[in-house]
Amino acid sequence: MIYTTTLNPSIDYIVKVLNFKEGETNRSHYEMKIPGGKGIMVSKLLNNLGINSHNIGFVGGFTGDFIEKSLKEIGIGTDFTKIKDDSRINVKLKTKIETEINAKGPKIRPEEENDFFGKIKNIKEDDLVVLSGSIPNSLSNDFYERIVVELNKKNIQFIIDTTGKKLLRVLKYKPFLIKPNKKELEDLFDVEVNSLEEIIIYGKKLLDLGAKNVIVSLGAQGAVFVNKFMSIYAPAIKGKLVNSVGAGDSMVGGFIFGIENELSVEESFKWAVASGTATAFSEDIGSRKFIEEMYSKVTLIKK
Amino acid sequence: MIYTTTLNPSIDYIVKVLNFKEGETNRSHYEMKIPGGKGIMVSKLLNNLGINSHNIGFVGGFTGDFIEKSLKEIGIGTDFTKIKDDSRINVKLKTKIETEINAKGPKIRPEEENDFFGKIKNIKEDDLVVLSGSIPNSLSNDFYERIVVELNKKNIQFIIDTTGKKLLRVLKYKPFLIKPNKKELEDLFDVEVNSLEEIIIYGKKLLDLGAKNVIVSLGAQGAVFVNKFMSIYAPAIKGKLVNSVGAGDSMVGGFIFGIENELSVEESFKWAVASGTATAFSEDIGSRKFIEEMYSKVTLIKK
Structure with a gap:
């Protein structure tokens, strides 16, 4: 099985405003809500190519329910850890240009972290894990490294798509692809x-x-x-x-x-x-x- | 019983961005989601003053569920008509100034209109109905008048807070307050x-x-x-x-x-x-x- 990880998934709320003016009341021309996050994007691409994958990470509240339901509807497997806080809503405002307003995202509690690591420990030797995207504020910066250490115990292959120190600190665990x-x-x-x-x-x-x-x-x-x-x-x-x-x-x-x-x-x-x-x-x-x-x-x- | 009517309720998604720049990726300083709509505001004020009221109108989807749940949590009664489409999300962007992005809102289907009028017909003689706020695009402009005609059959008092022609066409039905x-x-x-x-x-x-x-x-x-x-x-x-x-x-x-x-x-x-x-x-x-x-x-x- 392929597992894609999205620690901080979102509802991407796309709003088209024809004549946007800051400081005023603008009316939307159309709106759309889609589940967002880098791991989810990988899963969607794989799904389009006929490959099953399972999403893991953290979802919460009514926004999290939407994310999970939307993925299931297009046939993508999910095994998210349920959290108490709501998953975030990111606004993608489309006017003549595109403006993004990205929310901070939920707080992850220690018992929720534990639940997530329980799922990581269930991953099997011939599985492949994709780690991508940002780490929620309330998790430590070494969160990817902590996952990778678990995967390494069973020689589970992983792909990581992240930046800077978060990437450098996991290279020694031999990612299959960066x-x-x-x-x-x-x-x-x-x-x-x-x-x-x-x-x-x-x-x-x-x-x-x-x-x-x-x-x-x-x-x-x-x-x-x-x-x-x-x-x-x-x-x-x-x-x-x-x-x-x-x-x-x-x-x-x-x-x-x-x-x-x-x-x-x-x-x-x-x-x-x-x-x-x-x-x-x-x-x-x-x-x-x-x-x-x-x-x-x-x-x-x-x- | 007091009924407040919000035909087009919303989640008001309040996002504070310290240094907003159009055309860029902005990060939120804080976010908050509250149920919005003029009838809901009337109910919230009444609730603060210890008066019960019941919200009617149209809610749908996971956003509608949030609206209903939030009202119930603070003790406000709801008897919304459930619709197939999602209730809207309005973005209130707070920077140095406040910018609103109001969504179009859901389509209301004929059977959903019928369900709503069923609730109107259940309202009793000594009840009071508050009609306020905008009418969803997919409903006819005389929607308030159609409600008021029903209320008038049983001499039910109503308050209407709307503008222009929508107000003028119901004055002859003797609103208690405008x-x-x-x-x-x-x-x-x-x-x-x-x-x-x-x-x-x-x-x-x-x-x-x-x-x-x-x-x-x-x-x-x-x-x-x-x-x-x-x-x-x-x-x-x-x-x-x-x-x-x-x-x-x-x-x-x-x-x-x-x-x-x-x-x-x-x-x-x-x-x-x-x-x-x-x-x-x-x-x-x-x-x-x-x-x-x-x-x-x-x-x-x-x-």
Whole structure:
């Protein structure tokens, strides 16, 4: 089983206002509510590609019920830890530009943490765990590390998509995949990278620190893959960016799709690029049909 | 029993952002969710003054469940019609200024309308019905009139707090109380009023059209009461405006409190002014203690 972790899921409340004015009473043109969070995005992508996954993390209150119900309705498994506080509502205000208002999120109580670790301890050796997204304020910064320590006891593979210190402190536990973007790569090493060659150099440093596979997403410049056997560059596929939310999570999902189908890492990287691109060019997470269309356009250049 | 009607209730999602920037990702400093809608505000004020009331209207989905549950938790009765669509979420963004983003609200289906009218038909002769707030888009503009026609069949008293044509078309059914503010009074007669004398003149025109009692709220200038026996002016009580939301609804609630306690209309008007003022000077609907404090400061000037 694949487990995706969303510690701080949300209802993303998308509100379109045609003529927004700060300080006034604005009327919405349309509204939409969807479950949000990076782990959930990975699960949605996998679901579109026909792969089952189970969401874990913390949900609470009537907002948490909505998140759980929405995922179940599209066929995604959930085994969230129920918390006392309400899951957060993030507002995505769409006017001529897009403005996000992200809520702080709920407090997680010690007994709720314990419940969550009970679920982590139930994960089996041949399962795969995806850790992505922010850590709620009330949890300690080493929360991902605490999860990874548990997973390592049973040699359970994990993928982690996070930034800065939270990423650095778990590299020694040998994540199966990490996926920094260019900016995150620069921040990790406090450098500026200006060429593919430099990206590959710093990607390889992440291998030295423990990562087994590294994808560096470069947005409109494409993506780079490195592991200890190869370095590959995939130039970006041309098209119109519709939505960058979930594109990185879709890359992670696409890579898992390849691995689950026992494809090579090169092939899995192709599915990662196709999935990320399909989502970036769609309103929501890319559909299977569109991902397949993008897949046919991916080219890989060995470096 | 007092029935308050909120046809289009909401979750008011209050989000404080210290340094809001349009077009960027903003992080909330705090969030709060409260049930919103004018009828609900009247019920909350009555509840603070120890008077029971029952909320009717339309609620749906997980957001509707929250609204209903929140009211029950503070001891307010509800007999809402359950609808298929979700009740709306209105965003109140508090930065240096306050910005409102009001959602369109749910679609009401014909069978849901029928259910609602079933409840209206159950209301008894000595009940009192408060009609206030906006009418959802999917209902016809004469919706209040259709309710009032039903109430009139059993001589059930009603108070209506609405604007323009929706108000004008029900005056002939003799509302017990209406409560336009100065701007609404001017709009109703397409005039500009510049003195208390003129306000009283146009207030009396509303009596001629059918209203039994009229309160004209004048904000920082106080309030005027007229019925066929008297005209009274209550100057504003000095203090710091904290929140104008619900102040008008609190006036309605305060007036009902007086009537329910068999006080005179002058006394009831004093409670209306005290209640409206207490709410205007509070973060939420005024508390009993604060209303009583304001009550001691109300002065009435017969005109």
